[in-house]
Amino acid sequence: MDTKFARLTLDPDFQISRIDKRVYGSFVEHLGRAVYGGVYQPGHGSADEEGFRRDVLDLVRELQVPIVRYPGGNFVSNFYWEDSVGPVSERPRRLELAWRSTETNEVGVNEFARWAKKAGTELMMAVNLGTRGIDAACGLLEYCNHPSGTKYSDLRIAHGVKEPHNIKTWCLGNEMDGPWQVGHKTAREYGRLADETAKALRQIDPTVELVVCGSSNTGMATYPQWEATVLEEAYNSVDYISLHTYYGNRLNDTANFLAYSDDMDHFIRTVISTCDFVKAKKRGKKDIMLSFDEWNVWFHSDAADSDTMGNRPWSVAPHLLEDQYNFEDALLVGLMLITLIKHSDRVRMACLAQLVNVIAPIMTEEDGPAWRQTIYYPYLHASKYGRGVALNTALRSSRHDTREFTDVTDVEAAAVWNDEAEELTVFAVNRDLEDSITLETDLRGFAGYELTEHIVLEHGDFKAVNSAAAETVAPHTVTDRDELDGGLLKSRLAPASWNVIRLKKRK
Template sequence: MRIRASLHRDFKISHIDDRLYSAFIEHMGRAIYSGIYEPDHPKADANGFRRDVLELVRDLKIPAIRYPGGNFVSAYRWEDGVGPKDQRPVRLDLAWRSKETNQIGINEFAQWADMADIEMMLAVNLGSRSLEDARNFAEYVIHPSGTYWSDLRRSHGVNKPYDVKMWCLGNEMDGPWQIGHKEAKEYGRLADETAKALKALDSNIETIVCGSSNDQMPTYPDWEREVLEECYENVDYISLHKYFGNSSNDTLNYFAKIEETGRYIQAIGGVIDFVKAKKRARNDVYICFDEWNVWYHRREEDSRRWRSWDWPEAPDLLEEDYNFEDALFVAGLLNEFIRRSDRVRIACIAQLVNVIAPIRAEKSGLAWRQTIYYPYQFASLYGRGIALNVSVDGPTYDCKVADDVSYLDAAAVHDEQAGTVTLFLVNRHLEEAAELDFSLTGFTEARVIEHKVMEGFGLRDTNGPGKPDAVAPRDGTGLGVEDVQVKGKLAPLSYHVLRLDVGRGVMS
């Protein structure tokens, strides 16, 4: 299988917002308790945070993290999680039918995020609560002092306010499963008034309004139109959510769901443009894809479990074991976000630890990287800069969700300051290697700095506590540069990260 591809230094898509590689963590299952926080763990620090998990998080260089939910936030009282821990109430979490001890609240989570060097993106409860509660929460978090809520924070030992600029206006409010579910117009008006109140506290705040919970919702994409018609001028982003799986055991169709995601982004981009034109608005609204991941291995089983269990505390929930096939999919999906970075400015892998997550941590035991950790890490480390258009000419296939799908999934990022181009390449063919000829037009030089590859594994191969590195990247071979062209072979079902030094020269 021969594939020709090309890029041109001047054919740019967009500058990539670093927040494209953000994450999400919710008070759900063992994401918080025995995930990031386990006071009795041998590797816990003085504040109860797991140092082994923190180290794995730091290695991802995550720019921002969405917290505290998710479905959890739609019935959450943030006041329950502040003040002396021995005085905090235990509440029933209606979203996941479990007990919430409130031992981790905003101040503890902010401390953890600071240690992880991650900026917080906070969500407010617009399900069971009101604009007033959202305003109070924001005042507690961001106001310096001299008011009831800011002085309450100071009385809790936090003198300096948190510089939180990103605020999510509820979660999945289109979903009938959501506590406080609302119709589009009703929610849009509430979001508009809440956004105005938050921006009155700090004009630099960015607000994120809820779009569709997924592109299969019966109200999609009219939900986005109706909501934005109510709040367009006061919001900065609209959120999209989408989870993926291969329950039909059709690998090529699974991979093609990336194309489906591209159509989703394109459709909502069109809705944004329509509403902007209709309202004669001057501001731009971008997409915050703040929940995405593979979720199907335990989805049906756990759905039955949590709906019937008797309010456990921090139960095992949605702890997916990701395989090599999932890693290839995640690599391609991150490529799609790079290719759509003119629209998608923020994206959050959901979630970060234990619950549908790239990091797993046993209670009282080990922590390890799942297979999907690696493509997420490589994109975060090397996918910052200018997204370049990549043209691919090679064999394609048709399947249920899309036609004319390229076997080569490719994205390219130019870091002008460092003088590098990074190619992210996935050969999706099940059996054939790809003979690659990739032209780097507009550059006068190129040499390989680093080549990492994930290949040669079975599609169902996983990592685990007894085999934490069973599926991991290694140094690659077989790709080189001749006359500013990348040439070589990509094995079937393989993922490559090729970092090139291109200097700063430009062809005249």
């Protein structure tokens, strides 16, 4: 027997849960060139009649993004929503405190809602619980969702938006545990405010889903007591708690970097345990679900960002957080997507942060095209083929240790069964940097299914990047790495590769 191996057993009866499509969501913040020069750039050759870039819209629609969190992020903690509506010529410019930029308010709530419709996505709206509170949150919800006949609903109509936006998912602030947050609060202070805000919002629209802020990352000194304290206050009033995490290969150790998805897995398990502890303590009847509404690789642009904000503040749409992603970043993004799929019973929403220009799969040139970063592709594949039922894979794999982790599986995998289309997809990453590994998948529970495609993202240089001029890292289809015989599929996974293995039932 090979010392390195990976085995899956798949059966339609071995299910984790049906995946909420919103787990493939994303995020657009008023930060850097995400909005101005990203989704919106009047005068660009691709701009439509409202100034939205058609080339960006095409790429977003290709990703089939189901939900987009907006307008922040740290930005929201000093956001005055009233400044972002009404005649554009009358909107004030404001100092944006989170990223030390100037916000022109040229794009606001109504404009972004129109962009979302064009992109085929829904909005996840965040409210300011930093410098503001219950009153402003209620005003924004009334403006967005109430039909007519009140101060703010009639104001929306006066602004030319007759029909309500009917935004169903609302975030109660952002990263309120972080000292960097404008209006940072203790867990008890924030939990009380979130609870009272949630109760007021439900008076206006009882159908909304509400997300309370969890820890900004596992390195916070208050984690995971923050989650426990906040939920002790707000458990009965909210539906979700948020998780945020970013990883970077700061040690320049690829094997260790690719093990960070194990840290993400541990983060999710810890928050689930904390939620369930509070449920037991309160004799609760419902489960608090998880919204992993910020996740990605982020570290490449740190030095440039500090210089821009520190030495050249208050510019409009500066170049900030424009990480240029390489091949190994795409592998970790794929591993993180696998982790989210494996926890789909409790992680019901997630947002790759962010969508355009700012730590993003899509980049734009001011006077040129929009283009796909390396991380675009695993995100695309998961969003397209990861709809349906997440299966319990019963994965067994050989293992290795890294600088920071032990017992890291050589192969990490998830499987999704689209029962309506009778399609089965296996997502797999070979984390071994040197050797191919044969993934053996027991498909006897899927009689009559045949292999239709094996997509691979691989490259000989872990630091290879894409650009507007050249797409160096791109997926391709292989035809000589799989053998299906008697219900056993053997798939050769190249070293350090992202694999999408697709099957469909014969007609």
